[in-house]
Amino acid sequence: MEQYSNHTELQEMREQLTLLHRKLDREIIVNEKMIRKIVTQKISTLDNVARRTIILQLLAASYSLSFFRIGIPAWFCCLTIVALLLAALQTYTFHHGLQVKDVVSDDLAEIYKKTYRLKRRYAHWLKIGIPLACLWFAGLIFEIKTASSIDEESKQFFIYGCITGLIAGIVIGFCKHRKTLYTMNNILQEIDEFTQKN
Numbered sequence: 001m002e003q004y005s006n007h008t009e010l011q012e013m014r015e016q017l018t019l020l021h022r023k024l025d026r027e028i029i030v031n032e033k034m035i036r037k038i039v040t041q042k043i044s045t046l047d048n049v050a051r052r053t054i055i056l057q058l059l060a061a062s063y064s065l066s067f068f069r070i071g072i073p074a075w076f077c078c079l080t081i082v083a084l085l086l087a088a089l090q091t092y093t094f095h096h097g098l099q100v101k102d103v104v105s106d107d108l109a110e111i112y113k114k115t116y117r118l119k120r121r122y123a124h125w126l127k128i129g130i131p132l133a134c135l136w137f138a139g140l141i142f143e144i145k146t147a148s149s150i151d152e153e154s155k156q157f158f159i160y161g162c163i164t165g166l167i168a169g170i171v172i173g174f175c176k177h178r179k180t181l182y183t184m185n186n187i188l189q190e191i192d193e194f195t196q197k198n
């Protein structure tokens with residue numbers, strides 16, 4: 001009789017443990033779905049930022065053709081267009097591995113790795129991009145000053161316009177960069193917290 005009682009208690013404990021495991025598994029699945037939803041929204045934000053950046057880079061490349069009209073040499077115009085097209089391609093390449101569709105197919109560890117890699121790429125690109133942009137801007141000012149097809153008053157007008165554009169570009173670029181880093185840090189933090197809890 002005692003053996004039967006012990007066996008029954010053991011059976012009940014096993015059933016309770018099984019139910020507990022099922023409950024925990026359900027909670028993990030629900031939590032993972034919530035995390036994936038949050039991550040999807042944030043990656044969608046990154047996709048939009050990348051899309052807008054590429055559009056701006058392509059528009060800037062087409063606008064660079066107008067440099068011909070103010071006497072800027074063809075080589076400088078072509079160099080500017082090529083640089084902007086390469087920057088657009090670079091932006092596309094950076095974000096290509098981390099898109100909304102990837103959240104469905106990849107596990108959270110893979111999304112974490114891709115986000116971290118994207119963050120590092122942005123940091124490295126800044127180290128290259130800022131000095132190159134400064135060199136290009138100095139070259140543009142020099143080419144405007146030495147252009148013989150426009151008068152001095154127009155040169156001053158173009159230079160002030162370029163400086164205004166540079167300031168606006170720095171402010172917009174800084175805000176965009178900060179927002180992008182903030183979004184990437186949020187994705188990493190959300191996945192990190194979920195992994196630690198589960």
